[in-house]
Amino acid sequence: MRRALLAAEALVAAAALSRADGGAPPAATPAATAPVSIGCVTCHLALDDARVSPPARLFSEDVHARANLTCASCHGGDPRTEDMDAAHDAKRGFRGKPAPRDVPAICGGCHGDPAFMKRFDPSLRVDQLSEYRTSGHGKALARGDESVATCASCHGAHGILRVKDSRSPVFPARIAQTCNRCHGDAALMSAHELPSDVYARYAKSVHFEAMTKKGDLSSPTCNSCHGNHGAAPPQVASVAHVCGTCHAVFAEQFAASPHGKAFEDLGLPGCVTCHENHEIVHPTDAFLATGPDGKCGTCHDKDSEGARAAAAMYQDITTLKNATDEAKAALRREAEAGMLVTRAQFDLSRADEALTRARADVHRFHPYAVQQTVAGGLTIARTAKAEAVRLGKERAFRRQGLLVSLGLIGVSIAALLVRIRDLDGRRRRP
Amino acid sequence: MSPCGGRKLSSAAPEPPAPGSPLGWLKDRLGFEALAHLAEKKEVPIQRFSLFYYLGGMALFLFLVQAATGILLLLYYRPSAAEAFESVQYIMAEVPFGWLIRSIHSWGANLFVGVVVLHMVSVFFLKAYRAPRELTWISGVLLLFLALGFGFSGYLLPWNTLAFFATKVGTDVPAQLPVVGALLSRILRGGSDVTGATLSRFYGIHVAILPATATALLAVHLVLVQQKGMSVPPSVEKRPYRTMKFVPDFLLRDMVGWLVAVGVLAALAAFFPWELGVKADPFSPAPAGIRPEWYFLSMFQALKYLPAEIGGVPGEMIGVLAFGALGAGLVLVPLLDRKASRGEPSPWWNRLAAAALAGALVLTLLALRPPPGVAP
Numbered sequence: 001m002r003r004a005l006l007a008a009e010a011l012v013a014a015a016a017l018s019r020a021d022g023g024a025p026p027a028a029t030p031a032a033t034a035p036v037s038i039g040c041v042t043c044h045l046a047l048d049d050a051r052v053s054p055p056a057r058l059f060s061e062d063v064h065a066r067a068n069l070t071c072a073s074c075h076g077g078d079p080r081t082e083d084m085d086a087a088h089d090a091k092r093g094f095r096g097k098p099a100p101r102d103v104p105a106i107c108g109g110c111h112g113d114p115a116f117m118k119r120f121d122p123s124l125r126v127d128q129l130s131e132y133r134t135s136g137h138g139k140a141l142a143r144g145d146e147s148v149a150t151c152a153s154c155h156g157a158h159g160i161l162r163v164k165d166s167r168s169p170v171f172p173a174r175i176a177q178t179c180n181r182c183h184g185d186a187a188l189m190s191a192h193e194l195p196s197d198v199y200a201r202y203a204k205s206v207h208f209e210a211m212t213k214k215g216d217l218s219s220p221t222c223n224s225c226h227g228n229h230g231a232a233p234p235q236v237a238s239v240a241h242v243c244g245t246c247h248a249v250f251a252e253q254f255a256a257s258p259h260g261k262a263f264e265d266l267g268l269p270g271c272v273t274c275h276e277n278h279e280i281v282h283p284t285d286a287f288l289a290t291g292p293d294g295k296c297g298t299c300h301d302k303d304s305e306g307a308r309a310a311a312a313m314y315q316d317i318t319t320l321k322n323a324t325d326e327a328k329a330a331l332r333r334e335a336e337a338g339m340l341v342t343r344a345q346f347d348l349s350r351a352d353e354a355l356t357r358a359r360a361d362v363h364r365f366h367p368y369a370v371q372q373t374v375a376g377g378l379t380i381a382r383t384a385k386a387e388a389v390r391l392g393k394e395r396a397f398r399r400q401g402l403l404v405s406l407g408l409i410g411v412s413i414a415a416l417l418v419r420i421r422d423l424d425g426r427r428r429r430p
Numbered sequence: 431m432s433p434c435g436g437r438k439l440s441s442a443a444p445e446p447p448a449p450g451s452p453l454g455w456l457k458d459r460l461g462f463e464a465l466a467h468l469a470e471k472k473e474v475p476i477q478r479f480s481l482f483y484y485l486g487g488m489a490l491f492l493f494l495v496q497a498a499t500g501i502l503l504l505l506y507y508r509p510s511a512a513e514a515f516e517s518v519q520y521i522m523a524e525v526p527f528g529w530l531i532r533s534i535h536s537w538g539a540n541l542f543v544g545v546v547v548l549h550m551v552s553v554f555f556l557k558a559y560r561a562p563r564e565l566t567w568i569s570g571v572l573l574l575f576l577a578l579g580f581g582f583s584g585y586l587l588p589w590n591t592l593a594f595f596a597t598k599v600g601t602d603v604p605a606q607l608p609v610v611g612a613l614l615s616r617i618l619r620g621g622s623d624v625t626g627a628t629l630s631r632f633y634g635i636h637v638a639i640l641p642a643t644a645t646a647l648l649a650v651h652l653v654l655v656q657q658k659g660m661s662v663p664p665s666v667e668k669r670p671y672r673t674m675k676f677v678p679d680f681l682l683r684d685m686v687g688w689l690v691a692v693g694v695l696a697a698l699a700a701f702f703p704w705e706l707g708v709k710a711d712p713f714s715p716a717p718a719g720i721r722p723e724w725y726f727l728s729m730f731q732a733l734k735y736l737p738a739e740i741g742g743v744p745g746e747m748i749g750v751l752a753f754g755a756l757g758a759g760l761v762l763v764p765l766l767d768r769k770a771s772r773g774e775p776s777p778w779w780n781r782l783a784a785a786a787l788a789g790a791l792v793l794t795l796l797a798l799r800p801p802p803g804v805a806p
Binding site for chain 2 (some may be wrong): 340
């Protein structure tokens, strides 16, 4: 049986071997007929060795195994023979465990070849290797630093899964943990003069919350801002562009604002200056205030024009927020009392929109822009509040009307009872 | 009120209308002497269960309230999926006293069904269905079914989310019937699913078919009540009892009850205006806790407890057939309870009815429990 399996594998392995040196991609047979690397796997599993058996076990689920690539595709060697020495003969292309410095080239041998990759998935990118070479990792590796991440560091070596597979270490919800395997290692990071608390700070951010608690896989994680294969920290000048990939309106407003040019001149990173980079917490209106959460006071003196502008924007936004909250509470009271408030609530939702727009307009850094938006919202909120007051009066009118009606009904009942008593009395008399 | 005497005692003669009085004037011109004679002649027994006689009049009064408020609602209601919800919203928010009319109609519907059920229960336990009043009972039970039909068809008309999904569930029930079930459900819905076509159909049923049928049946019921007179329980009829004139003695007492009902309806409308909810969205998922009106809850809950299959037959089909058999049994009670027809006690029928009522009550209470994960 074992011989038969080995023979079956030989056809696949022979093709794979031909280009298993990292220079060009190996061949693959159609999925329906293809055995996996049975020769290598059979022996490595049978050995039950903690060093060589786990990779053989993991490989059965590997995306490459499913595409009919074999162990020899990356490791070289000859899986057609049962002889261990022959199978591991360097003359037959065996390279053993690739050194970190070789990994990008081995993976890139296939993943950089558009013609080869199209056979499996025409939509796959093929620029990973060239991107990697531009990354902090790639540059360090080129300098001979083998402690940096290579392909296998993130994707794994033998149980490589598709990115969209939730078990994959590079699935969006798991990327931060994967990066943290190295970037949370204080010793490793200090050697590179990098902070090791990035994950801890990111875990406090709105982005982490959206990703992990709300299950929003489009929420940014490490690679969204730093790139994945070309991972590098955004430069000061590009921070606004990076954030603007998602927060396009804010980025446009910021670029056109007085702060756009001033930040550039001062060499300040746009968004990060106020919002931090990894620990991006929920922004609050208090950012504009003078309290401990205030951001404007960091640069603007207390009596400066900038501080006054911030105070004006804070005042306007707070006024709209309070007016909207009051109108909501008033309508909620009427709804709880049974009044129909759906139309008023719908109208009031436009005040919420105005509040959101006003908060966005803060990025214009001009009180007039905020004031205009707030004015529209205030009109809506005050109209809704007036409607709640009208409904309250209507409710009071209904209850007064009910009292009057019940009074009339009571009088009518009393009259009827008197008449009944009178009739009964008359009939009892002989 | 007439004094005690024989088995059925005489009562005082009514006073004739004074010459030239409005009543006399109308009598001269309309010639309703026969009706007046009937009213003058009609007497109501006075016995320890007389209070239950008022339930029939109360049901009739609430029916008239429903008719009156329903006609007023018709002036503004628009029976289409696009406009139904908005038109009810308009009635509630913009039409003067529209909120009052709609709330009285909705609360009145529930009170009406409740009073009709109480009326039927009292008639059952007082054995008023026994000969010669079998047809009065049968017409009464059919009127109860029509009242339930009014409730079911009217529930959908505001076209809100709860009504939409409750109607989906409700119109699935007849689909469980063998052979004709699918066709029946399709006819009821006006298609394979609950849509605007269902709304138009339910509207037609609610404002034309059911009122016409109910009015005709009510007329038969009232004529039979007049012809056969008020029933006296077997335990009472063997002894002498007093009577009172229907007009004016009983009618005045009836009117006290009606005024109380008007007060209750007005208070409910003022303090608990009937909710409108959210407009139905056929593409949204059914919200948790969908359930029908309280008078269908026992059947709804019973269907939930049935297993998927009983002896190879779908459990729901067996349930629906069982409800049909119960309904038919209810109609035919006067013919099945032979002892009562002979004037003999029939305690087993009482026990059966008490058990059925207790079961329905328990199932209703179970159905009222909020589903897991839904706030009460």
